[in-house]
Amino acid sequence: MIIFDLICTDGEHRFEGWFGSSNDYADQQHRGLLDCPVCGSANIAKAVMAPNLGRKGNQQPVVSRTVDDRPEPPTVAKPVINKVAVPAEYQEMIGKLVKAQEKMLANSEWVGDKFADRARDIHYGDADEKPIHGTASKEEVADLAEEGIAALPLPLPVLPPESKN
Template identity: 80%
Template sequence: MIVFDLVCADGEHRFEGWFGSSEDYADQQARGLLDCPICGSTNIAKAVMAPSLGRKGNQEPVAANPVEQGTEAPGASKPVSNEVAVPAEYKEMLGKLVKAQAEMLAKSEWVGDKFADRARDIHYGDAEEKPIHGTASQEEVSDLAEEGIAALPLPLPVIPPESKN
């Protein structure tokens, strides 16, 4: 995997992109598959990046000179972040969504990768009707839909109970 810093030329938004190789990046760029996660623009280019070079094995690490509080060394750069400020109402909405999903999952049984089979059993009356959640492939979900069995993805990722600390 290779990570490129990317920039959207329309809004000058900076973000990371992970690719299998430089050729994968070039192919996706040529086909117009890259878009800005902030504004949706497809006018994407690689941002200038500093190479990550390790120090020579025969050199001692140089300790950084501490800068006094409130002063800045001449020519020092200021910290830069590509973190997007999230409005308070979005944070509040996400908090409500987290709470609602947690309440729903507390009243539901985890069935793991047996979700499709258990959903069928419940639908056809071979098992007690109760809320369940688990994992299913896209093909399994499509098959359920063709049979008239509703299955919806959870809005937030779920950690399987056996994976929790």
């Protein structure tokens, strides 16, 4: 996983995006799948990020001295933990949602970015009727809706089968 700081160029809203790789980010950006969680704008770019670099191996830590010129023990930096406390009832609810989605997708076929085409084929009788899931841009979903083809977003993200270990 790679985390990018993203910025909405319309409203200058900053947020994080988690991607499987830099190529995943570029692909989602190209297909218009990224939007601002604050205002919904699709004008998203990577924000400038400072690299997380450690101290060089040849650099010594700065040792401060006490009043009587004895070295103070070096302070140890504590790791920053970005863990948010989630109430137990939310954890339970998310767990139930995960199980429900897994049950829904158990008999569904992953069609990747061919979702809109496959949904049309099924709707118009050119393919056997069966549950499918995949990815589609906002425009593709809007076009499907105009044609009377129902397509609903999944409540939780789904990793493509080829991305799973």
